[in-house]
Amino acid sequence: MTDQNASHRTERPSVGVHFKCCNVYSKIYVNHSGTVYAGHCPRCAALLEIPIVNEGGSSSQFFSGS
Numbered sequence: 001m002t003d004q005n006a007s008h009r010t011e012r013p014s015v016g017v018h019f020k021c022c023n024v025y026s027k028i029y030v031n032h033s034g035t036v037y038a039g040h041c042p043r044c045a046a047l048l049e050i051p052i053v054n055e056g057g058s059s060s061q062f063f064s065g066s
């Protein structure tokens, strides 16, 4: 992946998360630099960030936020 010109549209990776603060499920998306998944709780707007670690895991990870 050598994307010097990232002007084309690509679907951003996302993960489903459980926001424990409000007991709701939502999706959050990878950030610009591709280092973390970041998103806000749909109810209370709490920020959740999940570092992306390369463990050769699947793309269908499921996280639980606090």
Ligand SMILES: [Zn+2]
Pocket: 019, 020, 021, 022, 023, 041, 042, 043, 044, 045, 046
């Ligand atoms: Zn919340």
